[in-house]
Structures are given as structure tokens and as C-alpha cells.
Amino acid sequence: MVVVNGIDLHIAECGDGPLVVLLHGFPEAWHSWRHQIPALAAAGYHVVAPDLRGYGRSAAPERIEEFTIFDLVGDVIGLVDVLGYGEVIVMGHDWGAAVAWGSALLRPDLVRAVVGLSVPPNSSLLPIRRLELPPIEQYRRDRGDYFYMVMFQEPGMAEQFLGVDVDAGLRATFVSASTRAQVGTDLTDDAEITDGAFALPDWLPADDFARYVxxxxxxxxxxxxxxxxxxxxxxxxxxxxxxxxxxxxxxYVVGEYDNVHEFFEVPKTLDELRSVAPGARDLVVIPDCSHWTQQEQPEAVTSALLAFLSGVEQEITINKEKS
Known part of the structure; x- marks a missing residue:
């Protein structure tokens, strides 16, 4: 446990070396990075994966206004300071990707490299190419009141719905955004119903799912x-x-069948990505993968992350030699 910006944050950490911070998405926790943490540590990095503000064993401030992008990025920057580092590589998935991109945007002096999984650098979660309307207003107009981001706006209602049966709610969430469900296979074929509940996908063993529950x-x-x-x-x-x-x-890393393709303007080429992130080194599409990127295809994702880190370190070495 560490204190960052006046709140308690729970972190998992492993390894020594340059700092890499891993940021999870919704509805997850630090545990979503369980496959990458030891691999990145073995490659020579100090890897830190927090339960983000409001999640897990970390504090959840009372006021809605204490969860803005400034607060979330502030937690990342504060964590870097608490750990005693002057620079960081930030990697994030889903909402964590938006915070990772936001950290690079708002603190370029501190964030030396950034990786986003699933959510691209410009989206409704981090709108640095502004649409005419605020995102939720636009979603309500285009997708209706039952689009999940719209439904989440009313305090209390979504909490009650998701909290009635946490096991069932999380199963439905993980299964519905899993690969075969995204490629047109009937949901009941993708995950067999047993005792009235969806069976877990292969990439999410019962013990790991129990930690989320x-x-x-x-x-x-x-x-x-x-x-x-x-x-x-x-x-x-x-x-x-x-x-x-x-x-x-x-x-930028995205699953071939990730449902973010429906919600966000996902870049299709490296040139498109570079229109927002000129420093982009690659756009990696993971085959046979949907939204839960680093959990569904851990070996492919870890390989992409290690290749990126190796390239960044080589560039730093070359630049030092030139100077």
C-alpha cells in the first residue's frame, strides 16, 4: 500500500530496473496483468501494477468529481514520485489505456514511452480531437439510452444492477466481449450455460475469475x-x-475482434495512428483476440511489449552515443 495524492493505492510490483507502470481496465484489477508482470520483470524492469482509484484494495473517494482524467493521471504521476523515479513507461488496457495515453499527453517530461491496449490514443475516454457534442450526449443521440456508457451515468442504478449477482454480472461481461462472441457465434455456443450461468472462457481460469468476484x-x-x-x-x-x-x-495493440471497433475510431494503419501519436512505432493487431487483450492472448501481447521496450532502449542508447 502506498499513499498517492492523499489516497491509498494498492500496488503489485516485481523486478528491478527502469519503471514500467501497468494500468488495468473495467471491470478488472491489477491481476489482469498477471501474465506480463513476471515477463517484463525478467527483462530487467521494475514493474508496478496498481489497483486504480476506486478499484480493489485502493481507496474510492466519495465524490464523483474526484475521478476525472486529471485525478487518474495524477495518481500515475504521484505513484512515480512516491517510488522515487524521474521517468516512467506507462502501459494500459481499456480505461487504463486512456489514462496511459493521457499521462503521456499531460506529462511528456516524465513519461518516456507509452503503450495502449484496446483503446486508441484519441477516443471518447480521452477526446483530444473534439467532437461537436460531449461524448455521452452524442452516444445518447446515436445509440440511445440503453447504450452501456449512457446507462452508467445515473448514480446508484448501475451499481445496483451489477451488484445483485457479482458472479453472474462479471461472467456475462467477460463472455460477451470474448472472441467467439464477437465474430458472430451465438453467445450460448461461445460459453456453455451450466447451472444457469455462462461457463468461463478458456483464457479465464476459475481461480483467476474468483479473484475478480x-x-x-x-x-x-x-x-x-x-x-x-x-x-x-x-x-x-x-x-x-x-x-x-x-x-x-x-x-498501439488491439484485438482482431475487439468490440472497441464499434465504439471508437480505431486507427486502421500506422499512418492513421501517427496523426494523433507521431511517435508511434507500431500498430499491432492480435489475431483471434477480442477485448481482454493481455489475458486472452498473453504470449502474443507480451512478445509485442518486449519488442517495443527493446526498440525504445536501443533508440535511447543510439541517441546517447550520438550526443
């Missing part, structure tokens, strides 16, 4: 849902960065 049973969904309740507020707060670019070395 325990986390959200103990702590509820209020904190994580408050991230969504700041989407329009973030749109306003980031107005000064409209049109800005993320210039550090970066990598």
Missing part, C-alpha cells in the same frame, strides 16, 4: 462507474489540448 463483492462498483460519469467532464477539461499530439515512442 472477490474484488467487486468486497468493494462494489461505485468507484469504477464514477470513471464513466466523468466522460463529459473530461471532454470539457481537455479542451486546451484539442488537436495536441502524443510524441513519445508509443505502441
Amino acid at each position: 472477490e474484488t467487486f463483492t468486497d468493494n462494489g462498483f461505485r468507484g469504477p462507474l464514477n470513471w464513466y460519469r466523468n466522460i463529459d467532464r473530461n471532454w470539457r477539461l481537455l479542451a486546451p489540448w484539442d488537436g495536441a499530439t502524443i510524441d513519445q515512442p508509443s505502441l
Whole structure:
């Protein structure tokens, strides 16, 4: 446990060397990086994966306004300081990707490289190419009141719905965004129903799933849902960065069948990615993979991360030799 920006954050850490911070998504926890933590540590990095603000054993402030992108990025930067480092490589998945890209955008002096999984550098979660309307207003107009991000806006309602049966709610979430469900296979074929519940996908063993159930049973969904309740507020707060670019070395990784392709303008080419992130080194599409990228295809994702890190270190060495 560490104290960052006046709140307690729970972290998992492993290894020694340059700092790499791994940021999870919704509805997950630090445990979503269980496959990558030892591999990155073995490659010579000090790897730190926090339960982010509102999640797991970390604190969940009471006010909705304490979950803005500034607060979330502030936790990353504060964590770097608490750990005694002057620079960091930030990697994130889903909402964690938005915070990783945001950390690079807002603190280019501290973030020396960035990786985003699933969520691209410009999205409704980090709108640095502003749309005419605030994102939730636009989603309500285009997708209706039953789109999940719209439904999450009303405090209390989503908490009650998701908290009635945490096991069932998490099963449905993980299964519905898993690979075969995204490629047109009937959901009941993708995950066999046993005793009235979806069977877990192969990539999520029962013991690992139980950790998620325990986390959200103990702590509820209020904190994580408050991230969504700041989407329009973030749109306003980031107005000064409209049109800005993320210039550090970066990598974008997305699953072939990730449902973010429906929600966000996912770049299809490296040139498209570089229009927002000129420092992008690669755009990696993971075959036979949907939204739960680093858990579904851990070996492919870990390989991409290690290749990116190796390239970044080589560039740093070359630049030092030139200077």
C-alpha cells in the first residue's frame, strides 16, 4: 500500500530496473496483468501494477468529481514520485489505456514511452480531437439510452444492477466481449450455460475469475462507474489540448475482434495512428483476440511489449552515443 495524492493505492510490483507502470481496465484489477508482470520483470524492469482509484484494495473517494482524467493521471504521476523515479513507461488496457495515453499527453517530461491496449490514443475516454457534442450526449443521440456508457451515468442504478449477482454480472461481461462472441457465434455456443450461468472462457481460469468476484463483492462498483460519469467532464477539461499530439515512442495493440471497433475510431494503419501519436512505432493487431487483450492472448501481447521496450532502449542508447 502506498499513499498517492492523499489516497491509498494498492500496488503489485516485481523486478528491478527502469519503471514500467501497468494500468488495468473495467471491470478488472491489477491481476489482469498477471501474465506480463513476471515477463517484463525478467527483462530487467521494475514493474508496478496498481489497483486504480476506486478499484480493489485502493481507496474510492466519495465524490464523483474526484475521478476525472486529471485525478487518474495524477495518481500515475504521484505513484512515480512516491517510488522515487524521474521517468516512467506507462502501459494500459481499456480505461487504463486512456489514462496511459493521457499521462503521456499531460506529462511528456516524465513519461518516456507509452503503450495502449484496446483503446486508441484519441477516443471518447480521452477526446483530444473534439467532437461537436460531449461524448455521452452524442452516444445518447446515436445509440440511445440503453447504450452501456449512457446507462452508467445515473448514480446508484448501475451499481445496483451489477451488484445483485457479482458472479453472474462479471461472467456475462467477460463472455460477451470474448472472441467467439464477437465474430458472430451465438453467445450460448461461445460459453456453455451450466447451472444457469455462462461457463468461463478458456483464457479465464476459475481461480483467476474468483479473484475478480472477490474484488467487486468486497468493494462494489461505485468507484469504477464514477470513471464513466466523468466522460463529459473530461471532454470539457481537455479542451486546451484539442488537436495536441502524443510524441513519445508509443505502441498501439488491439484485438482482431475487439468490440472497441464499434465504439471508437480505431486507427486502421500506422499512418492513421501517427496523426494523433507521431511517435508511434507500431500498430499491432492480435489475431483471434477480442477485448481482454493481455489475458486472452498473453504470449502474443507480451512478445509485442518486449519488442517495443527493446526498440525504445536501443533508440535511447543510439541517441546517447550520438550526443
